[in-house]
Amino acid sequence: MNAEFIDALEEIEKEKGISKEIIFDALESALISSYKKNFGSSQNVEVEIDRATGRVRVVAKKTVVEEVKDDLLEINVEEAREIDDKYQIGDIVIVEVTPKNFGRIAAQTAKQVVIQRIKDAERDVIYDEFINRENEIITGMIQRISKNNVYIDLGKTEGILPPTEQIEGEVYNQGDRIKLIILEVKKTTKGPQIILSRSxxxxxxxxxxxxxxxxxxxxxxxxxxxxxxxxxxxxxxxxxxxxxxxxxxxxxxxxxxxxxxxxxxxxxxxxxxxxSKNIDEFIANSLSPSKVIKVEINEKEKAALIVVPDYQLSLAIGKEGQNARLAAKLTNWKIDIKSESQYDGDSNS
Structure with a gap:
């Protein structure tokens, strides 16, 4: 590898926001594996890449011993002192063991590592961006529909609108632009999964x-x-x-x-x-658009009896009980609705 490679890494750093150091670290790790695979070595090796020139060197760490039993991991004290006379038994000596054709292996490995790191880093950038946007609103274009899942183009990535988060009866057409909420961002082996919701x-x-x-x-x-x-x-x-x-x-x-x-x-x-902080007023308001004559509160049970004009009973309850159900959810109180004549009848009985 050479200065051109360093220039390319700088370009990647600028364009993709991937730190050169991350690529160097990943490349050094990958080259250690390559070295061990190609040269069948159980040596304690490290790969060093010169950050300025791109020069790659493989170094072995050897322990200084009196008598060498494993020359891949150990070095004789006399040999060590030829390198530096200060070495003592037990010290670690670093010896360069770069093979002749290692540059070619390094270049091939570098290409694979860079491609993979760009993929990983792009996924990380997308994850970091979207994890901070959970519960935010986003506009996206419907890209495709598959197995009832609607896939939404969010620019840098794709989000998924699962059937459980779709609005019942809503029709989704490819190319339509819709607003959604970012419900959850998950990290998966295939990259970030962005779950969206319309419901x-x-x-x-x-x-x-x-x-x-x-x-x-x-x-x-x-x-x-x-x-x-x-x-x-x-x-x-x-x-x-x-x-x-x-x-x-x-x-x-x-x-x-x-x-x-x-x-x-x-x-x-x-x-x-x-x-309203006044709970009976809030409960009365929650039954809108129905008028409310009276609200009886049971604090202990968190339940309320609502009296409405006779002609507004069906409006207060709503179609299939929807108005009353939504009012109960909104106030977090149990709500029982009676018409004025039902209530008067109960009171007189």
Missing amino acids: HPGLVKRLFELEVPEINEGIVDIYAISREAGSRTKIAVHSKDPNVDPVGACVGFKGTRVKAIVEELNGEKIDIIIW
Whole structure:
């Protein structure tokens, strides 16, 4: 190897962000294996590469002994003192043992090592970049669909949208651009695996952060989200500034902000609710769009009885119980809903 090789490594360092030192270390390790394989040696050898010239030398470490029993691992004290008269028994002497044709082996090995290290380093760079982006929103293009998995082009790498993280009924077409949340980044033997989600409640949270500057600036807080992906989401918000209406901020002028989110989620309904530290008020709000007449709280059981007008009972419960179910998830309370006449009937019986 020569100066051209060093120049090439510098180029790789600049372009790929792979440290020259990492390649040198890997190359030295690979050359030790090559030496032992080609020269059948059980010597205690090391390979040294001159970082400036690229010159490769193989050195053997030998212990200074009175009487040599294994000349691959030991050196006679007299021989050692010919190298340097300060050597004593027990010292380690370094002897150059570079074979004549080792340069050719080194060049072949270098090529393989560099290719492998570039692959490994690119995988590491991708892993390091994405591991710090878990729970972030990302836009990607649908590349292909295989065995119900949707593969998303993320630029430097590919992410996977597994069936469990897809929105039920959503159609994925090759070439479509969609927003997803980075759910998990795993290290595998084939490189980093980036698991994406369209159904996670965190996606709705991130979409609101993108669309609503007041959330991004920390004026409006998202307290909780409950979601049945593809159908409906409830999001509880709270304003730290009494002059800022949290629902108005999330809806936007003429509904533009929430409309953009609904469009991204292909028509998923979104209820924006005001969070209150007063639990009965929060529970009443959570049943939006239904009106609530009365809330009875059982703190011990973390259960609430909600009374709604007769004509709004089905609205409060929702189709297949969805509204009540999402409200319970949002508040983390058990919710029982009764109409006014049911409640009055119970009270009078």
